[in-house]
Amino acid sequence: xxxxxxxxxxxxxxxxxxxxxxxxxxxxxxxxxxxxxxxxxxxxxxxxxxxxxxxxxxxxxxxxxxxxxxxxxxxxxxxxxxxxxxxxxxxxxxxxxxxxxxxxxxxxxxxxxxxxxxxxxxxxxxxxxxxxxxxxxxxxxxxxxxxxxxxxxxxxxxxxxxxxxxxxxxxxxxxxxxxxxxxxxxxxxxxxxxxxxxxxxxxxxxxxxxxxxxxxxxxxxxxxxxxx
Ligand SMILES: [Ca+2]
Ligand SMILES: [Ca+2]
Numbered sequence: 001x002x003x004x005x006x007x008x009x010x011x012x013x014x015x016x017x018x019x020x021x022x023x024x025x026x027x028x029x030x031x032x033x034x035x036x037x038x039x040x041x042x043x044x045x046x047x048x049x050x051x052x053x054x055x056x057x058x059x060x061x062x063x064x065x066x067x068x069x070x071x072x073x074x075x076x077x078x079x080x081x082x083x084x085x086x087x088x089x090x091x092x093x094x095x096x097x098x099x100x101x102x103x104x105x106x107x108x109x110x111x112x113x114x115x116x117x118x119x120x121x122x123x124x125x126x127x128x129x130x131x132x133x134x135x136x137x138x139x140x141x142x143x144x145x146x147x148x149x150x151x152x153x154x155x156x157x158x159x160x161x162x163x164x165x166x167x168x169x170x171x172x173x174x175x176x177x178x179x180x181x182x183x184x185x186x187x188x189x190x191x192x193x194x195x196x197x198x199x200x201x202x203x204x205x206x207x208x209x210x211x212x213x214x215x216x217x218x219x220x221x222x223x224x225x226x227x228x
Contacts, residue, residue, distance in 0.1 A: 045116070050107070050196040052095040057082045070198065071110050076103030089192070090123035090159025096194035098125050099178060102187060107174040107196065114139055115200035117168035121160040124150045125190035130178030133191050139171035147179060150191070160194060 050067050058081045064073035080098045122133045136145045148163045178189025
């Protein structure tokens, strides 16, 4: 863009004038660029990381906790947000959410927006741990599900693995559940999750709206000049 704008001033006299954009074309390119910047910015993702930090220890029994736009709840026995719990549990040295006794964990958007799920940290948790975490995403377009293999290495500080997620777009509800395939007890599917990466389309910000307005005004001005 910079080279096109500056070419008008640097135009060598030996080249035909038609090779370079005219002043009106240059102005149109500037307006088009401003319009596109505004358009792209208005649809940039609004990312959220649910890391459970700044949250007091909370034992969720028939309850929930709201973090930003998102509600965290469970079905089953209980879920527990804590940094503590001893050597028998996998941890990562920070607050994390633990499902107790085969409880499932549900994340939903309080505002009713749909969102994308991009990744999370997961771990087995206690004695008879699951060997997988199943994640189900429910949205207007249907249901998606993926299984994530746990390494079955329990460590109070380094027991978590990071999982990248794809294909979970425009969902309204996320459900996490422990899955037992081998050498585990289906009654005690205690697992832990942390650092959930969520994103949703943001509403246009004032700056983007301003750029859109500038682009629209520029286009209207150009049309008027062409007619005159
Ligand atoms: Ca954390
Ligand atoms: Ca582990």
